[in-house]
Amino acid sequence: MTSSSSPDASLVGDEPHPPDSKGFLGSISRVYDRLSTWRTGLGLPQPGNVENLQKEVKTTHLSNYMFDGARADLTKSLSMNPLFQVTHSFALGSQTLPASYNFAAIFANPKLFLQGGVDHDGNVNARLNHGWTPTNVTKAQGQFSSQAGHNMIQLEHDYQGRDYSLNLKAVNPWPADLTGIYIGGYLQSVTKNLALGFETLYQRPSPEMSETSTSYVAKYTGNDKNWIATAHLQPAGMLQASYWQKLSEKVDVAADLQVILAPTRRDALATLGAKYDLRLSTFRAQVDSTGKVSALLEQRFTPAFAFLVSGEIDHFKNAAKVGVGVMIESSSLTPEEMGMPPQP
Amino acid sequence: MPSEDTKEFITKAVEVGRTVLHYGWIPLIIYVGYTRSNPQPSLIKLISPLA
Numbered sequence: 179m180t181s182s183s184s185p186d187a188s189l190v191g192d193e194p195h196p197p198d199s200k201g202f203l204g205s206i207s208r209v210y211d212r213l214s215t216w217r218t219g220l221g222l223p224q225p226g227n228v229e230n231l232q233k234e235v236k237t238t239h240l241s242n243y244m245f246d247g248a249r250a251d252l253t254k255s256l257s258m259n260p261l262f263q264v265t266h267s268f269a270l271g272s273q274t275l276p277a278s279y280n281f282a283a284i285f286a287n288p289k290l291f292l293q294g295g296v297d298h299d300g301n302v303n304a305r306l307n308h309g310w311t312p313t314n315v316t317k318a319q320g321q322f323s324s325q326a327g328h329n330m331i332q333l334e335h336d337y338q339g340r341d342y343s344l345n346l347k348a349v350n351p352w353p354a355d356l357t358g359i360y361i362g363g364y365l366q367s368v369t370k371n372l373a374l375g376f377e378t379l380y381q382r383p384s385p386e387m388s389e390t391s392t393s394y395v396a397k398y399t400g401n402d403k404n405w406i407a408t409a410h411l412q413p414a415g416m417l418q419a420s421y422w423q424k425l426s427e428k429v430d431v432a433a434d435l436q437v438i439l440a441p442t443r444r445d446a447l448a449t450l451g452a453k454y455d456l457r458l459s460t461f462r463a464q465v466d467s468t469g470k471v472s473a474l475l476e477q478r479f480t481p482a483f484a485f486l487v488s489g490e491i492d493h494f495k496n497a498a499k500v501g502v503g504v505m506i507e508s509s510s511l512t513p514e515e516m517g518m519p520p521q522p
Numbered sequence: 523m524p525s526e527d528t529k530e531f532i533t534k535a536v537e538v539g540r541t542v543l544h545y546g547w548i549p550l551i552i553y554v555g556y557t558r559s560n561p562q563p564s565l566i567k568l569i570s571p572l573a
Contacts, residue, residue, distance in 0.1 A: 256568060257559035264552075264568060283548060285555040294548045304547045322544035329540060353536075354529040 222341035223399075225373035228363035229345060231395055231408050234422040238432035239451040240462035240474045245488055246499035247271030255509040260287035273499060300324055313338040342366040355385045365395065373397045415439040428455045469494035482507045 226233070236242055249269040256262045262285050270277035282295040291307040304320040317334040330350060337344045343365050351358035359382075365375030375395045382388040393412040400406065405423040412418070415438060422432040430453045438445045451464035459477040464470075472490035479485065486503035524532075556568065 254567070256555065256563040257561070259560065260555075260558055262555035262559045262563075281548070283551040283555065285551050285558070287558075292551050292554065294551045296548050302544050302547055304543060320543060320547075322540060322547075324544075354524060354532045 222367035223370065224338060224341060225343060225365045225367045225397060227336060227343040227345050228365050228375050228377045228395055231397055231410060232420050234406055235420045235432040235434055238422060238430045238453045239434065239449060240464050240472060243462065243474055244472060244490065245503065246273055246501040249503040251505045253507045255507065260285065357382045357384060371399050
């Protein structure tokens, strides 16, 4: 704001006005200052970003956690600060996926997050997050495979202002002719409860073709932040609405409704789910309008050993899936090195 | 629009970069983690699932 002041203004020490109050640029900067103090005075909250609009619903529903067959995850923490851990994951007996082995490594310090995974076929997935400041984060994600056509790279920048957030993404950008998919999202708090935003998708599969589509989002947060309602209107007549509520310290419930109202297709899917966070276990249950009932129990016997059971019954198709899993964490560190208070 | 030579160079550069990341990403994380860890772990603990 002081950058607009003329260099000789600072020499006049006994001037009644601040040096930047003179001239056209000075008045602009004063208007800007007044607007920003007015905006700060509104006390609008940070709304989160468009991508995480339904984060609470997704963590309550078990669709993202569902698995079938048997699996085992062996995690080893080799260092706590900075975090460095390696995970060996085994999975077999699934109805839909072949047996697999996956090795993953994570390194994280407050500014940098590196993650990499490789499976038994040699497919590598990579993730890098770098925080320039706590509100300015650049992310990169990639998938590398020896098969052609399975490679993917995504570059992303996330900026969180005081009452808005901005997100820019490029998926498979090709520098020679600028083809690829580009996504820009913006979410702004309008009142203390309501945030409105949009997400624009620019697709350019070949230099001659390009296509733009915009979807609109709204998010309403309750006064105590214990309930959230969202709506996401996508082009081609798709609407996704969700509701999440924290009933008590231990119980979250979430409902999600997806409606497709295209001229060629009319469809709807409703999902209702609940999550119980107990002292040593997490239980998720879910029922949806396609007749699927599913549940997942994650039971921690000791801090280092967890047992998972999942089940799903599809009543309309008369099919069922069952899964069991173990998660074992081991560490080469002493409790003091892990940051726990020393035992007496 | 860039010339044909530039396009060819970009294609080659991307292909080399992709191969380097494909084979070098996991070793890079392990190297970074191994050297920055506090305390430094032993290599056998790092690789074997059972040790």
